[in-house]
Amino acid sequence: MDFYNLSSAKSSRSSLLSLNKVDRSHSKLEVQDCTVYSRVGFRGVGAEAFLESNGLPIPKLPNQSLSYKNGLIILRLSKSEFWVVDTANKHHALIEALELSSKEAINVYRLYCQHSHGCFLITGDADLTVKMFSKVCSVDLSQGVFALGSIAQTSVARTNAIVTKQSMDGVVFTLLLADVASTQYLWEAIEDAASEFV
Amino acid sequence: MKIMNCPLNGPRNISEFVYGGEVKAMPNILTCTDREWADYVFYSENTIRVITEWWFHSPSGYWFIAERHTATDEIFKTYDPSELFNQRIDFEATSALEAEKPV
Amino acid sequence: MPFSLLKYGLKNDYPFENDIDLPLPTELKKHYDVVIIGGGGHGVATAFYLAKYHGITNVAILEKGYLGGGNTARNTAVIRSNYLTSEGVRFYKESVDMFKGLSNEFDFNIMYSSRGQLTLAHTDATIRSFRQRAEVNTHFGGKTELIDPQQIKELVPTLNMNPADMPVLAGLWHMDGATARHDAVAWGYAKGATQRGVELHQLTEVTDVIIENGKAKGVKTNRGTVSCGCIIQAVAGHSSIVAAMAGIKMPITTYPLQAMVTQPVKPFLDPLVSSSALHCYVQQTGRGEIVFGGGSDPYPLYNTRSTLDLKESLLASAVEMFPFMANLKLMRQWSGITDMTSDYSPIMGLSPVENYYLDAGWGTWGFKSTPICGKSMAELVASGGKVPEIIAPFAMDRFDVFRQVNEMGATAASH
Structure with missing residues (x-):
């Protein structure tokens, strides 16, 4: 096989992880593990045109994200790097199709963010979310500074991470993407940080 | 903590960055001598002045260039590498392999 | 007891007046056989062995600050030889052995x-x-x-x-594995060297190296110019900068x-x-x-x-x-x-400039090699540039031929 499609191997992803792993036992903040949901990244000077030709909206500036439909989030991580992240586990077919068609595109390089990163979704009171993050992250995520659609690529609980604030159906959430090898550690760290907000 | 201004991500703790060495011209790997290659890889002025160097913002995987003083540690300027490099540089690894003949 | 104290207090001559560790500062001479740049452990050790083993005493140690005030005073005084390569272990092992006898050799603890x-x-x-x-x-x-x-x-x-x-x-x-008082090592060597006629000039900064026809001829300092037969550079932390005065670029x-x-x-x-x-x-x-x-x-x-x-x-x-x-x-x-060198080993021996010897690249492994370093650099100088076998693997040109002595794994966090 000359092109191994990681997203299409959805069925082979570990079923040991619960698709509905949610921590809400001790906190007003709810953390959901979306690691096994589909996502794909593209990089290169042709990446922007490629995504547009596939009908996806593009954030205008680096370090901005936007919410497309039904929990599909598009992140622009640099001038020429984009991630498409499914936070609702509904867009696998679209992501798979994107991935396959990128094979033909010029100056587009696929990024393996499906398997390189873990993905957590944090919901709950906005102020408490900011307070929780201020314990583990040095970037100011407070309301006035970190608007909806902002991205911070920084260190969260000493792990490299991508943080963005988005909304779906009027519910604001924070998306946290970090090295997949650290997901267990980061889950516990976030759980611990959130546990004081009862 | 010391703060560095990332051209892509803004001011961040210095611990988010990785030092990537001085910006210097690479000799042509196909034509340079071993001594020239050693000079490029190992030798350095290593003196006290403002140097231009590569830095990497680890959480975003972004390489950029900084101008920093090697004694005061003052960072004067950071910018996207496109200010110095306007086209892709390819390394002809395959031809280098062909040129390598068994001794 | 209080009376004897009072007696000494009132006397004009003190009983230990002439028993001082280091001679008082003198003017720089016009010429020395050997100039050592750097009055840290390595510099004074080299002078000590030059004087003691080779009878070379027309030696000046030029130190920008004060005796042993640089990395000799800043290291964590670890002495060990459990390195990885044969070249490294043989070298550091001899150093550890020499450390054991230093207090006796110096008559100084x-x-x-x-x-x-x-x-x-x-x-x-x-x-x-x-x-x-x-x-x-x-x-x-x-x-x-x-x-x-x-x-x-x-x-x-x-x-x-x-x-x-x-x-x-x-x-x-x-x-x-051992530890020792790092300042005392520098003091012991300095005392022994100066007793044998070596001059230690503190607050004497080398500002330029005089080279004629590819040969080191002397140094300019903040206290005047000095001509010399040869120069040994033994500065930790500023090797590249001092070497640059002699026109030498280093892999550091x-x-x-x-x-x-x-x-x-x-x-x-x-x-x-x-x-x-x-x-x-x-x-x-x-x-x-x-x-x-x-x-x-x-x-x-x-x-x-x-x-x-x-x-x-x-x-x-x-x-x-x-x-x-x-x-x-x-x-x-x-x-x-x-x-730091890329292979975590020092750079010792000859340089591209004749009569200019290098003792550099001491990264985080300098204190523990003080005795063997002084001994072998003295041997190198006394023989007029014949590199002792024990330091031959650490020649600077090893980088030109990609023959590094890799001690990274045995060095990184266990100074």
């Missing part, structure tokens, strides 16, 4: 204390490299062995055997290296303990203070500032290893400037 050094392995790969180091060390006559967790517990009962969730699997127990990058020390506590830690994975080493001094050190700073800099992030990460590792240390207070922090 360097407070040599042989307590052994223990390096911890947390992975199978590290154990394999430890096996190799133990074998190489044993081959060259050192006392080093691989020990198991039970033996480690007996040696260091206070050690957490599962620091940062990385269980201690084995240890490299280096019985020759300079980084700060930080260390810190706690308040004194009762003796609890005999060996010097270092963890390969946590990049942290811990030792208790004779005064009871606990010294911490780790890896070099993450980027090059000519500055001896300390940083909060290094302290934070280093102390996090130290507390993992010895949890009770969380209750201790730090007393001092400092940093030295280290000239």
Whole structure:
């Protein structure tokens, strides 16, 4: 096989992880593990045109994200790097199709963010979310500074991470993407940080 | 903590960055001598002045260039590498392999 | 007793007036046979052996600051020889052996204390490299062995055997490991060298090197120009800058290296303990203070500032290893400037300039090599440039032919 499609191997992803792993036992903040949901990244000077030709909206500036439909989030991580992240586990077919068609595109390089990163979704009171993050992250995520659609690529609980604030159906959430090898550690760290907000 | 201004991500703790060495011209790997290659890889002025160097913002995987003083540690300027490099540089690894003949 | 004290107090001549350690400063002479740039441990040791073993006493040591005030005063005084390569082990082993006799040789106590050094392995790969180091060390006559967790517990009962969730699997127990008072080493050498006629000029900064027809002829200093037969450069932390005065470019990058020390506590830690994975080493001094050190700073800099992030990460590792240390207070922090080579071995011997000898690239391994370094550099100079076999592998041109002596794994965090 000359092109191994990681997203299409959805069925082979570990079923040991619960698709509905949610921590809400001790906190007003709810953390959901979306690691096994589909996502794909593209990089290169042709990446922007490629995504547009596939009908996806593009954030205008680096370090901005936007919410497309039904929990599909598009992140622009640099001038020429984009991630498409499914936070609702509904867009696998679209992501798979994107991935396959990128094979033909010029100056587009696929990024393996499906398997390189873990993905957590944090919901709950906005102020408490900011307070929780201020314990583990040095970037100011407070309301006035970190608007909806902002991205911070920084260190969260000493792990490299991508943080963005988005909304779906009027519910604001924070998306946290970090090295997949650290997901267990980061889950516990976030759980611990959130546990004081009862 | 010391703060560095990332051209892509803004001011961040210095611990988010990785030092990537001085910006210097690479000799042509196909034509340079071993001594020239050693000079490029190992030798350095290593003196006290403002140097231009590569830095990497680890959480975003972004390489950029900084101008920093090697004694005061003052960072004067950071910018996207496109200010110095306007086209892709390819390394002809395959031809280098062909040129390598068994001794 | 009070009366005898009063008697001395009222007398014009003091009983020990003539028994001073270092002669008073003199003017610089016009010419010396040998000029040594740098009055740290290596410089004064070289002068000592030149005078004692080779009868060469028309020697000037030119020191920008004061005797032993640079990295000689800033290192954490670890003496060991459990390196990885044959070239390295043979060299450091001889140094350790020489350290043992220094107090007698100087008639001056360097407070040599042989307590052994223990390096911890947390992975199978590290154990394999430890096996190799133990074998190489044993081959060259050192006392080093691989020990198991039970033996480690007996040696260091206070050690957490599962620091940062990385269980201690084995240890490299280096019985020759030791520590000494680093200042005293410099003072002992300086005393011995100056007693034999060597001149030590402190506050004398070399500002330029005079080269004629590719040969070193003299130096310019802030106190005048001096001609000489040959020059030895022995400056830790500024090797590239001094070498540049002689037109020499070096394969060196300079980084700060930080260390810190706690308040004194009762003796609890005999060996010097270092963890390969946590990049942290811990030792208790004779005064009871606990010294911490780790890896070099993450980027090059000519500055001896300390940083909060290094302290934070280093102390996090130290507390993992010895949890009770969380209750201790730090007393001092400092940093030295280290000239790192890419293979973590020094650069010794000839340079592209005739009669200009290099003793450089001492990164984080300089103090422990002081005696052997002085001895072999003196031999090199006395023979007119015949490189002693023991330092031949450390020639600068090893980088040109890609024949490095890789000691990175045996150096990184176990100075």
